[in-house]
Amino acid sequence: MRIDSLQLFQFRNYKDITIKFNPEIIVLHGDNGVGKTNILESIYVGTIGKSHRTNDTADMLMFNADESGIVINFEKRETAQKVNLKLYRKGSKDIRLNDTKISQKELIGTLNTVIFCPEDLQLIKGNPSGRRRFLDMEISQTSATYYHQLLQYNRLLQQRNTLLKEYRGKQSIPLEEWDLQLADMAAFIVKKRLESLKKINLLIDLMNRKLTAGQENLTIGYEQNYGDENTIVYTRDEFYQLLQEALPQDRHRLTTSVGPHRDDLRFFSGAMDLKKYGSQGQQRTAVLSLKLSELEFIKSEVGEYPVLLLDDVLSELDELRRSNLLHFIHKRIQTFITTTDIHDFKYMDHVQFIKCKGGTINATNGKP
Known part of the structure; x- marks a missing residue:
């Protein structure tokens, strides 16, 4: 299972961005508070229809916005699929799988992820x-x-x-x-x-x-x-x-x-x-x-393996545990990692670096 692209519209601090991902390790890096976790959050919302950070949908909308959008293109069992969510400050969510409207209950299990937070x-x-x-x-x-x-x-x-x-x-x-x-x-x-x-x-x-x-x-x-x-x-x-x-x-x-x-x-x-x-x-x-x-x-x-979301946990683990974790996921599981320090990834291959800075992103393959 892998995510090919993510589009965000008025989600948190992202007004309108589209990101294409490689199939292995994606490192979201930058200073604290620039929106790294927001990208992981949007993927998790695409998994179960709600955030792991808040119970209030309005919290996920950009300031003064009345609606927000998340579009995730992914592959499951080698079949291309798309999840499209519209979040409203007032009113129910609109969730669609491959352009067919579904309930939040039906969404769960469509895109499998595991999230690991501090x-x-x-x-x-x-x-x-x-x-x-x-x-x-x-x-x-x-x-x-x-x-x-x-x-x-x-x-x-x-x-x-x-x-x-x-x-x-x-x-x-x-x-x-x-x-x-x-x-x-x-x-x-x-x-x-x-x-x-x-x-x-x-x-x-x-x-x-x-x-x-x-x-x-x-x-x-x-x-x-x-x-x-x-x-x-x-x-x-x-x-x-x-x-x-x-x-x-x-x-x-x-x-x-x-x-x-x-x-x-x-x-x-x-x-x-x-x-x-x-x-x-x-x-x-x-x-x-x-x-x-x-x-x-x-x-x-x-x-098949789910997508792994690691939200700023490497800094919480000692060197041995970090090494064991990265060794386990490398070339096996598509993994999104947020970090302020890219040292652990500089010498790894098949890594995509995405620099986050105040609602904008800059994606590069290989060394940043």
């Missing part, structure tokens, strides 16, 4: 919501059914929580219909997560051993704070029963305490919980291994 280095130490979001988006890029079920589950969950608030203090709450549907969808989501984690664990341990020269292993565990702490709840009947048992607590707290929206991931090196006891170096190696395993997981599911 914030991801906090994935192990950060909140459970970030780890759930990582796993959900990875699976969603390879399974439209999973994404649809996840959306349905979240809608039903919101409706159930609304009922808990509306019937506060009353004797009974009509939750039977919601609980049966929630239990069914919860079972599907957890089963799919466990199935995917089984594959990811094989890949992440392999990647971590490569990065540590075989010194450390790495596994991801799935954690639930309800039910029996020694087993994972994953059947419809189990979820339904636990929803009933937790109802008094849910009525008091006015929120649903059972389900995949409360689950978490734990990272282990041997028996050691990396969140609690891992060094910063071990945690960063684990996150890097996770991102590399994400590339391999998507390839195993869709048949």
Whole structure:
């Protein structure tokens, strides 16, 4: 999979630009604040229909602009395709694939990408919501059914929580219909997560051993704070029963305490919980291994590597990890890298350098 060209119209600080890309490594360089990350963001928006930096579409529009446009020409399984998005300050997005209007739900999985940002280095130490979001988006890029079920589950969950608030203090709450549907969808989501984690664990341990020269292993565990702490709840009947048992607590707290929206991931090196006891170096190696395993997981599911977006992370990694990462992607995966320092790439071949400067770009192949 590769991106051939990108056109931006009134997106962030780019008024009207078109960039053609080579199929391997693209280095976006320049001072801080000149728009390097904006280009990666636009590609990611073309992947899932929304930004990884903001939940407000208006933030992505150029100042005083009422609309913005992103056009991405790419190849998937050697077939040329085009994604065209129009973003509006007011109103819904217009998304088209090969000139046919599609929904945001249908967009996901069309152009596969993996993004690695400095914030991801906090994935192990950060909140459970970030780890759930990582796993959900990875699976969603390879399974439209999973994404649809996840959306349905979240809608039903919101409706159930609304009922808990509306019937506060009353004797009974009509939750039977919601609980049966929630239990069914919860079972599907957890089963799919466990199935995917089984594959990811094989890949992440392999990647971590490569990065540590075989010194450390790495596994991801799935954690639930309800039910029996020694087993994972994953059947419809189990979820339904636990929803009933937790109802008094849910009525008091006015929120649903059972389900995949409360689950978490734990990272282990041997028996050691990396969140609690891992060094910063071990945690960063684990996150890097996770991102590399994400590339391999998507390839195993869709048949080819996704496009990799590296947003200013090389400066956060030590020399050994940088070297291992660049060695892994070189001549294998089309990769977009933002950086203020091009030293690591001066002696690499098949590199395209794009200098960003205040809403303009200058692209060169070979040395800048």
